[in-house]
Amino acid sequence: MSEQPVPAWMAGHLAPVPDEISAVDLRVTGALPAELTGRYLRNGPNPRPGETSPHWFTGHGMLHGLRLRGGRAEWYRNRWVRTRVFTEDAPFIREDLTFDRAAVPANTHVVPHAGKILALVEIGFPYEVTPELDTVGPCDFGGRLTGAMTAHPKxxxxxxxxxxxxxxxxxxxxxxxxxxxTGELVESREIEVPGPTMMHDFAITARHVVWMDLPVVFDGDLVMNGAGIPYRWDDGYGARLGVMPRSGGPVRWFEVDPCYVFHVGNAYEDEEGRIVLDGARYDADSFQGIWGDIGRTTEHDTAHAASVHWKSVMHRWTLDPATGKAVEEQLDDRNVEFPTHDDTRTGHGHRYLYTVADEAIVKYDLRTGASRALELGDGDAPGEAVFVPAADRGAEDEGWLLSIVSDRSGGGSELLVLNAADLSHQATVHLPRRVPAGFHGSWIPDGEVSP
Incomplete structure (x- = not known):
């Protein structure tokens, strides 16, 4: 009997690591800015040895952390998030068909808020962790949260x-x-949509919330077929963006061309009262291509994925309340993902976005339309580039970008620190082990969370 091939998300630079380690006094090439005093934490899926997963998105969450202070890289450590799935193999759906929102992998993002650090996945509760990456436990905000929490809060x-x-x-x-x-859940309300879509991200402006009701929908038949995540593209669902006043009121929907968006860059209201949204856009073929590449779906989908080179490109939607129309504009033709921006501009006008390509980090100047790319070496896979602003800066892009870069052949990894203004090399922290390509992370300066 022939062996099953190793899935793409269990090999090369995506392959899980087998254990947890700690290391101190890491080697640094270049000069780490003394201002970078804090922790860079990044989350991603990492099945335990002997385990596999039917989809890249379903492995146990593992946090990778670096402690930077005074121009030194004091430590690196990696720890699994000890959820009820990890410690007890608890089922997400109980025998009575209710959901155990603590039985989730917590593998997608890690963010600070109100003095706590939360590891996130979009199907359940967040898990609180310590600055040293130890798991505290699930967080339901005093019992007020009874459903899921997105991995992309704003x-x-x-x-x-x-x-x-x-x-x-x-x-x-x-x-x-x-x-x-201060971390209290003060508002929860249902938003009416036609059906169960996979809404991975959203956006906010100073006065509005922007929803993405797009044609990737839940399919119960995929559960029976063993799909890791039972969602598929549905040509019949339609595609629309919704604008909801944060102060309360109905959602106003704008029809757009069918597409999918995993990640937005930012949104804001322009001087004419229009809502401007930037995001990495997939068309139908590209979505189905990547969905087959990163998970076992149906035989048809897998064959389809093998024949399609998937691509996501930066796109801008301008939603005009006066006309009820959405104008769509492609910003570039590069295949990029994980758009980030200066978090102090969230919901407000922004000039710059930072993205990653297969072997490059790309910066967009949305005022001039120009872009700049730092091409990395052959086989180097950059992770999400997180912007850290400089103190007393005079320009929006005065600061640094942090990205974990991994060798596609399964070799080593490093933390790359770039000058965000021109993408020039600032420093490289040489990590003591390979870090699997993962999802999202945060820079947490000292004083932002409790020690």
């Missing part, structure tokens, strides 16, 4: 509130939530 830089949502394959399909700046 912190308002003015109010300090954390806005987020949860989606599900049973009603309510979409629920909006708001945390106060």
């Amino acid at each position: 912190e308002d830089p003015v109010t300090g509130e954390l806005l987020f949502f949860g989606y599900g394959f049973a009603p309510p399909y979409l629920t909006y939530h708001r945390l106060s700046s």
Whole structure:
């Protein structure tokens, strides 16, 4: 009997590591800015030895952390997030068909808020962890959160509130939530949508929330077929963006061309009152291509994925309340993902976005339309580039970009520190082990969370 081939998400630079380690006094090439005093944490899926996963998105969450201080890289460590799935193999769906929102992998993002650090996945509760990456436990905000929490909450830089949502394959399909700046869940309300879509991200502006109701939908038949994540493209669902006043009121929907967006860059209201949204856009073929590449779906989908070179490109949607129309504009033809920006500009006008390509980090100047790319070496796979602003800066892009770069052949990894203004090399922290390509992370300066 022939062996099953190793899935792409279990090999090369995506392959999991077998254990947890700690290392101190890491070697640095170049000069780490003394201002970078804090922790860079990044999350991603990492099955345990002997385990496999039916989809890249379903492995146990593993946090990788670096402690930087005074121009030194003091330590690296990696730790699994010890959820109920990890420690007890607890089922997400109980025998009575209710959901255990603590039985989730917590593998997608890690963010600070109100003095806590939260490891996130979009189907359940967040898990609180310590600055040293030890797991505290699931967080339901004093019992007020009863459903899922997105892995992409948005912190308002003015109010300090954390806005987020949860989606599900049973009603309510979409629920909006708001945390106060002190971490209290102060608002939850259902948002009406036609059906159970996979809404991975959303956006906020100073006065609005922007929803993405797009044609990737839950399919119960895929559960029976063993799909890791039972969602598929549906040509009949339609595609629309919704604008909802943060102060309350109905959602106004704008029809757009069919597409899917995993990740937005930012959104804001322009001087004419229009809503401007930037994101990495997939068309139908590209979405189905990547969905087959990173998970076992149906035989048809897998064959389709093998024949399609998937691509996502930066796109801008301008939603005009006066006309009820959406104008769509392609910003570039590069295949990029993981758009990031200066978090102090979240919900407000932004000039720069940072993205990653197969072997490059790409910066967009949205005022001039120019872009700049730092090409890395052959086989080097950059992770999401997180922007850290410089103190007392005079320009929006005065600061640094942090990205974990991994060797596609399964070799080593390093933390790359770039000058965000021109993408020039600032420093490289040589990591003591390979770090699997993962998802999202955060820079957490000293003083932002409790020690």
